[in-house]
Amino acid sequence: MYQLISLISAWAIPVMITFIPLYAFTRKVPVYESFVEGAKDGFGTAIAIIPHLVGMLVAISVFRASGALDFLMGFISPALRGFGVPPEVLPLGLLRPLTGTGSLAYTTDLIRVHGPDSLIGMIASTIQGSTDTTLYVLTVYFGAVGVRNGRYALKVGLFSDVIGFVAAIAVCLLLFG
Amino acid sequence: MINGIWLGMIIIGFLFAAVNGRIDEFTAAVFDGAKSGVTVSFGLISVLVFWLGIMRIAEDAGLLKKIAKILGPIVSFLFPDVPKGHPAIGYILSNMSANLLGLGNAATPMGIKAMQELQKLNPDKETATPAMCTLLALNTASITLIPATLIAIRLNYNSADPAGIVGTTLAATAVATLAAIAADRFFRRLTLLRKPPKPPSAKSGSAPLSKTPLPNSSLKG
Numbered sequence: 001m002y003q004l005i006s007l008i009s010a011w012a013i014p015v016m017i018t019f020i021p022l023y024a025f026t027r028k029v030p031v032y033e034s035f036v037e038g039a040k041d042g043f044g045t046a047i048a049i050i051p052h053l054v055g056m057l058v059a060i061s062v063f064r065a066s067g068a069l070d071f072l073m074g075f076i077s078p079a080l081r082g083f084g085v086p087p088e089v090l091p092l093g094l095l096r097p098l099t100g101t102g103s104l105a106y107t108t109d110l111i112r113v114h115g116p117d118s119l120i121g122m123i124a125s126t127i128q129g130s131t132d133t134t135l136y137v138l139t140v141y142f143g144a145v146g147v148r149n150g151r152y153a154l155k156v157g158l159f160s161d162v163i164g165f166v167a168a169i170a171v172c173l174l175l176f177g
Numbered sequence: 178m179i180n181g182i183w184l185g186m187i188i189i190g191f192l193f194a195a196v197n198g199r200i201d202e203f204t205a206a207v208f209d210g211a212k213s214g215v216t217v218s219f220g221l222i223s224v225l226v227f228w229l230g231i232m233r234i235a236e237d238a239g240l241l242k243k244i245a246k247i248l249g250p251i252v253s254f255l256f257p258d259v260p261k262g263h264p265a266i267g268y269i270l271s272n273m274s275a276n277l278l279g280l281g282n283a284a285t286p287m288g289i290k291a292m293q294e295l296q297k298l299n300p301d302k303e304t305a306t307p308a309m310c311t312l313l314a315l316n317t318a319s320i321t322l323i324p325a326t327l328i329a330i331r332l333n334y335n336s337a338d339p340a341g342i343v344g345t346t347l348a349a350t351a352v353a354t355l356a357a358i359a360a361d362r363f364f365r366r367l368t369l370l371r372k373p374p375k376p377p378s379a380k381s382g383s384a385p386l387s388k389t390p391l392p393n394s395s396l397k398g
Contacts, residue, residue, distance in 0.1 A: 038233020042226030054214030061210030129324030164353025
């Protein structure tokens, strides 16, 4: 099953990039002109995201560098230790929704120190792989269309992060604990 | 909420930096953060330009409408406000399948394109529609079949079974996605109920209004 899925993953992009223009050509679409016309929007969209991303990443960066994030992580770790959860993975729960590169670096470090097949390595890999960086996704998607009031999207994103975090730990404890 | 979080992170950061004697790090972090914001955006240029080009071909060929028509019913219960066969559905489906296959490079441009299509349906351009919130919910939970990056890292550190996390990841991501959809539904209902009753009208009951709910209100929160 895993082999099949990764085979599909590897082939998906090349096949799409070949098939879409080919199909369009049979429909008499001027494929190259069409491509260029659509691609034009890409630059402006990326540029429109800059202010949103700069603002958000500055706040996160400051929050981390000041030691506030470390303090918060030290604060919640002992609280959850009672459940048989290795305390090393708990900071990931805070880091994951805020910064993709930060949590990936932290996960990689846990894997390096404790080994990829240790319980800590498994939990960290599962947490890192099972969700996306909520704040980044929100910033980029809303930034790209200029929406300022995201309504309840942030609440929903953070809620599902918490649930995903708990589920990742529970599944790993169940299977490998 | 986003204003509070943003301001909160900066103020708390400042206080901690002051107490911990990390004021120099604070300043450095400001410009580091700004720099990575620009770097990440610039990194998006290449994928956005390329994928938006490819997707335009797909749109011009009628491929997106076709996909929306065939697979539309699958997502229409998640996006009840989007008209059937609207191109947004095609982009939403492309975004979801790219996420599913772990093709992050393709998922973001298609998601952004879906947002732009949804924005065309939006009466209030500065406030998110319920459909946008649902799309974001799906993307923040990001249901993935193959966590490719992590398998590569585990391989790097000589894991005996690099793909051993596929099952656990799938379980966790499925739970997170279901939670996101449920929460999205809950808040969507809540905002519909909280909709301001017609200006002076006496009965603020929900019955008469609920038949044709506006997809949007400019209510903050």
